[in-house]
Amino acid sequence: MASPSLITHYRSKPVTKQQAPAISPLAIRERTGSISTGEIISVLKGEITGLHIRQAFSTEIAEEITANFSGSPGLKERNDGVPGQYVGSSHYRNDAATYFAEAETARPFVDALFENLVDPVRALFDALKRELHGQGIELRLARSEQGQANVCRALSWSGSGTFSLEPHDDLAQVLCAGNDYELSAVANNTVAALNFYPSMAEEGGNLRLWSHKPTVADRKSQGVETTGYPYSAAYLEAVPCREFQLKAGDMALIDGGFIHGVTRQSGNGKRRLVLNSFFGFARPDLVLWWT
Numbered sequence: 001m002a003s004p005s006l007i008t009h010y011r012s013k014p015v016t017k018q019q020a021p022a023i024s025p026l027a028i029r030e031r032t033g034s035i036s037t038g039e040i041i042s043v044l045k046g047e048i049t050g051l052h053i054r055q056a057f058s059t060e061i062a063e064e065i066t067a068n069f070s071g072s073p074g075l076k077e078r079n080d081g082v083p084g085q086y087v088g089s090s091h092y093r094n095d096a097a098t099y100f101a102e103a104e105t106a107r108p109f110v111d112a113l114f115e116n117l118v119d120p121v122r123a124l125f126d127a128l129k130r131e132l133h134g135q136g137i138e139l140r141l142a143r144s145e146q147g148q149a150n151v152c153r154a155l156s157w158s159g160s161g162t163f164s165l166e167p168h169d170d171l172a173q174v175l176c177a178g179n180d181y182e183l184s185a186v187a188n189n190t191v192a193a194l195n196f197y198p199s200m201a202e203e204g205g206n207l208r209l210w211s212h213k214p215t216v217a218d219r220k221s222q223g224v225e226t227t228g229y230p231y232s233a234a235y236l237e238a239v240p241c242r243e244f245q246l247k248a249g250d251m252a253l254i255d256g257g258f259i260h261g262v263t264r265q266s267g268n269g270k271r272r273l274v275l276n277s278f279f280g281f282a283r284p285d286l287v288l289w290w291t
Contacts, residue, residue: 044192091291099149141290151277152277156272161264168228169231183290189282195251199272209258276291
């Protein structure tokens with residue numbers, strides 16, 4: 001017979017039951033044509049979950065950007081546990097001093113991606129800045145004493161499993177960025193993730209968006225509290241999802257608080273290249289933009 005102390009010890013172990021992920025409906029808008037600042041603001045305000053615009057910028061510009069990326073002297077391999085190559089800088093798992101210093105170093109390489117071209121990211125940034133200014137709202141790049149963010153970064157994911165980029169959310173990394181980042185305040189609102197696609201693989205490489213916006217408790221249960229990366233297939237098994245079938249020249253904008261990932265890519269050897277930025281309300285009168 002076990003001693004009372006052993007019985008007490010045994011009973012003190014918590015019995016936990018995995019909560020099923022809460023389902024949040026997706027408000028998706030897909031169309032072909034020019035970018036509307038009104039739709040961008042609707043994503044910022046949480047009225048639209050995902051926006052996919054086909055042929056948002058010219059394939060000629062897309063091809064030039066892709067060639068500039070491939071030949072860039074600023075091209076690097078990611079070393080933060082997320083497989084891929086990039087030009088630019090990322091706040092992910094970096095303190096503010098490191099991030100902004102890297103952003104300043106990377107700026108010439110980012111600018112060179114668009115040399116003598118119409119930069120679709122900067123064009124959207126400038127148009128949105130004018131629109132928000134008319135509403136009494138400032139849009140600017142995030143900054144610190146070390147420098148300021150770039151308008152975008154260029155990324156080519158290279159995961160070799162079911163996903164090129166594993167399922168994740170973008171809110172955790174903002175929520176846990178630290179007080180030395182002014183962008184931490186955006187975590188109280190929608191963190192919008194903006195993607196332009198200069199190049200796409202022949203098959204796959206689609207953006208998959210799940211109907212689930214994890215809470216802090218959800219992240220803790222999955223062991224991704226500070227990073228939001230990666231969520232397991234088992235956790236998402238019963239969660240409905242939508243996929244954006246992407247082509248070169250497309251743009252996608254999503255509420256980055258919802259779990260999303262990039263499907264496995266294969267085919268003609270073309271790389272999937274994305275120009276990525278984040279932005280969101282830090283205050284009712286201020287929208288910050290960073291990478």
